[in-house]
Structures are given as C-alpha cells and as structure tokens.
Amino acid sequence: MSLDSAHLRAGSQSAAADPLAWLADEAAAIAAAGLHRSPPARRRDTAEVNLASNDYLGLATHPAVIAAAQRAVAEWGAGSTSSRLVVGTTQAHIDFEDDIADFLGTPAALAFSSGYLANIGAVTALAGRGDLIVSDTGTHASLIDGCRLSRARVVVVERGDVAAVRRELAARSETRALVVTDSIYSIDGECAPIAELYSAASDLGATLLVDEAHALGVRGPGGRGVVAECGLSGRPGLVVTTVASKSLGAQGGIVAGPALLRDHLIDRARTFIFDTGLAPAAVGAAHAALGVLRADPALPQRLRRSVASFAGAVGAAEPQSAVVSLIVGDPVDAVAAAAQCRDRGVLVGCFRPPSVPAGTSRLRVTVRADLDDRTLATVAGVVDEALTRVGVR
Numbered sequence: 594m595s596l597d598s599a600h601l602r603a604g605s606q607s608a609a610a611d612p613l614a615w616l617a618d619e620a621a622a623i624a625a626a627g628l629h630r631s632p633p634a635r636r637r638d639t640a641e642v643n644l645a646s647n648d649y650l651g652l653a654t655h656p657a658v659i660a661a662a663q664r665a666v667a668e669w670g671a672g673s674t675s676s677r678l679v680v681g682t683t684q685a686h687i688d689f690e691d692d693i694a695d696f697l698g699t700p701a702a703l704a705f706s707s708g709y710l711a712n713i714g715a716v717t718a719l720a721g722r723g724d725l726i727v728s729d730t731g732t733h734a735s736l737i738d739g740c741r742l743s744r745a746r747v748v749v750v751e752r753g754d755v756a757a758v759r760r761e762l763a764a765r766s767e768t769r770a771l772v773v774t775d776s777i778y779s780i781d782g783e784c785a786p787i788a789e790l791y792s793a794a795s796d797l798g799a800t801l802l803v804d805e806a807h808a809l810g811v812r813g814p815g816g817r818g819v820v821a822e823c824g825l826s827g828r829p830g831l832v833v834t835t836v837a838s839k840s841l842g843a844q845g846g847i848v849a850g851p852a853l854l855r856d857h858l859i860d861r862a863r864t865f866i867f868d869t870g871l872a873p874a875a876v877g878a879a880h881a882a883l884g885v886l887r888a889d890p891a892l893p894q895r896l897r898r899s900v901a902s903f904a905g906a907v908g909a910a911e912p913q914s915a916v917v918s919l920i921v922g923d924p925v926d927a928v929a930a931a932a933q934c935r936d937r938g939v940l941v942g943c944f945r946p947p948s949v950p951a952g953t954s955r956l957r958v959t960v961r962a963d964l965d966d967r968t969l970a971t972v973a974g975v976v977d978e979a980l981t982r983v984g985v986r
C-alpha cells in the first residue's frame with residue numbers, strides 16, 4: 594500500500610467518527626453544574642472600576658512602567674527570541690534579577706517567563722524520585738503541578754498545620770525533603786505561618802519554598818513580603834518564589850535564594866531551559882515597577898489601609914493581604930452577584946469549583962492602592978447590594 598492511500602484511509606475514518614465528540618458531553622456536564630467559564634474580553638476606555646485584577650498597586654498602568662516597557666521593546670525587540678540559555682538573556686534580564694535579589698535580601702534570583710513556570714521549575718529542580726515533598730491544602734496550582742511532575746513522594750497536610758508538617762518530616766525515610774507553601778493564599782488572601790514552617794523545616798533538615806506571589810508589594814517592610822516580615826530573608830534552606838504579574842503589574846516569575854540555587858536552576862529547571870525567555874517589555878516593566886515600589890516604601894501600607902476600610906464597609910473581617918474574600922456558597926449565586934456588580938460598573942473576581950471547594954463559591958475582591966476613598970466607598974456599596982440581592986446579607 595502506498596503512503597498516499599494509507600493516509601487517505603486514515604482520513605476517511607476520522608471523518609466518520611469525530612474522536613473529539615466526547616467534548617460535547619463534557620461541555621454539557623460542566624454547564625449543567627453551573628461551572629462553564631469564558632474569559633470576558635476587557636473593554637478599553639470604560640468607566641468600570643476593576644477590583645478583579647492582581648494589580649494591587651495599580652502599576653500596570655503607571656506611566657513610568659509603561660515607558661520602561663516601551664524602551665525595552667525599542668532596545669531589545671518584541672520577544673527575547675530564544676530560550677535564556679541560547680540568546681534570550683539580555684542585560685535587562687540580568688539587571689532585573691540582580692535588583693530583585695537585592696530587594697528580597699537574597700544573593701541571587703532567576704527570572705522565568707511566568708510565576709507558574711518558576712514554581713514548576715523550582716519544585717522539580719529541588720525534589721525528585723526518592724525525595725519527600727510536604728505541601729498543604731492551600732497551595733497554588735503551579736506548586737501542585739510542580740509536586741506532581743517532580744516524581745517525589747508528596748504528602749499534603751491541612752494548611753496551617755505545622756505540627757503535621759513536623760510529623761511528616763520527622764517520620765520520613767527519605768534524606769532530602771522540601772516543604773512548599775504560599776505565604777499569602779491566593780484565593781482568600783490569608784497568611785500562612787511562615788516563621789513556624791521555617792523552624793519546622795530547619796529543625797528537621799528540610800528546605801522551605803515560599804511562594805510570595807500575593808505578598809510582594811503588599812506585606813513586609815517596603816513590600817518585601819512575609820519572609821522579610823518574619824526576619825528570614827536570605828536564611829539558609831529558604832527558597833522564595835514570586836511573580837512580576839501581580840503587584841508589579843507586569844509578567845514573569847522569580848526564584849530567589851543562594852547563588853548555588855540559581856546555578857542549579859539554570860542547569861536543571863526544565864521550565865527555564867526549554868522555554869523562551871521572558872519578553873523584554875515584561876522585564877523592563879517589572880524592573881521599573883520595582884523602582885516605583887523602592888521609591889515609595891509606604892505604598893504597601895497605604896494599600897493595606899484601603900483594604901481594611903473596604904473590608905469594613907462590606908462587613909468582612911480585616912484581610913491579611915489585598916484580597917477580600919466574600920463567600921457566597923452556591924456557584925450560580927456567586928456568578929449572579931458578580932454579574933450584578935459588573936452591570937453597575939464594578940469588576941470583581943468570581944471563584945467556583947474546581948478553584949475552590951464545593952459550597953464555597955465566592956467573590957474575590959482585590960483592592961488597589963490607586964483608588965481613592967470615595968471610589969472605594971461607592972464600589973463597596975455596589976458589592977454589598979449584590980451580596981444582599983443573592984441573599985448572603
């Protein structure tokens with residue numbers, strides 16, 4: 594049989610039965626559970642108030658940040674053109690890495706093209722077959738995926754249960770162990786017991802990896818994060834991952850720690866080695882945003898004050914970060930409340946399973962430092978009315 598006729602026969606078989614037909618059943622099941630999603634296209638030039646982003650400091654639209662992104666594109670081009678190890682590393686990447694390492698109080702840092710890839714790269718480079726990872730029930734999907742890809746034995750404990758972390762570390766047969774956690778949990782914005790976890794890890798010969806994605810620019814001295822707040826910056830056995838995609842208003846992931854860690858990630862982290870380097874515009878923007886934060890160290894405190902006043906106005910407890918989590922319960926009600934806010938010009942996040950456990954669908958409202966008190970009071974009223982309408986108040 595010639596190659597052509599084999600090819601034609603295969604073609605006619607696939608025309609008879611679409612191998613992707615199962616997607617229709619899947620879509621129907623998702624819709625029936627009220628869990629269908631679609632990314633809403635953001636509109637330009639609207640009067641909408643955006644309380645759904647992670648741009649906590651409003652730096653995504655800061656003039657100095659935009660100008661720096663434009664300069665970086667003019668200087669280095671639209672893309673980094675290859676992986677970091679080939680020709681995708683510019684001087685801008687190196688300068689940003691040095692500066693953020695210095696800001697975080699660590700000897701070195703390495704930039705990945707996203708926080709997701711930074712976490713996967715760090716976890717898989719630090720733990721493998723024959724090692725133990727202790728994770729918790731609140732960690733971000735990127736840490737979970739890193740654990741799964743690592744081939745290490747993974748134990749998941751309740752978040753905040755430091756005694757369980759100690760028990761698992763003490764009972765292990767593996768020599769090497771890694772404890773992974775978010776410092777600020779992304780969905781509800783609560784803070785993990787980082788000082789206690791560090792003590793547990795160091796007492797029992799384990800490394801602690803802390804994801805500070807939602808803490809950078811929000812917690813700690815000058816926005817340096819929870820690790821800095823606990824006085825742990827630069828300690829041995831501590832790895833910090835963070836992102837440029839939230840309070841820095843740009844894009845990219847960072848792993849910070851000892852110089853040997855940076856070298857090891859360059860040699861071993863597959864999401865660094867095989868991925869096109871972070872785009873110059875993102876590097877330029879992130880570095881300029883870091884400059885804005887350094888120049889105004891009270892910015893995180895002002896943000897926290899605004900968060901506290903917004904939370905008070907909607908009857909929520911004082912949040913531990915920029916995230917105000919308002920539990921609705923039923924996913925259909927949560928969608929309805931978010932839609933009502935949107936109709937009234939206020940964008941809020943709406944989280945449903947599988948992002949949160951069943952029965953805990955919620956609005957996730959993120960307060961921004963660049964919103965004035967009057968705007969915050971108005972939007973708090975809108976959110977409160979939407980919650981009342983679906984019977985949560």
Ligand code: PMP
Binds near residue numbers: 708733837845
């Ligand atoms: N870690 C946490 C805690 C996050 O919330 C996120 C983003 N949702 C990430 C990592 C991934 O970062 P990025 O969006 O830059 O890929």
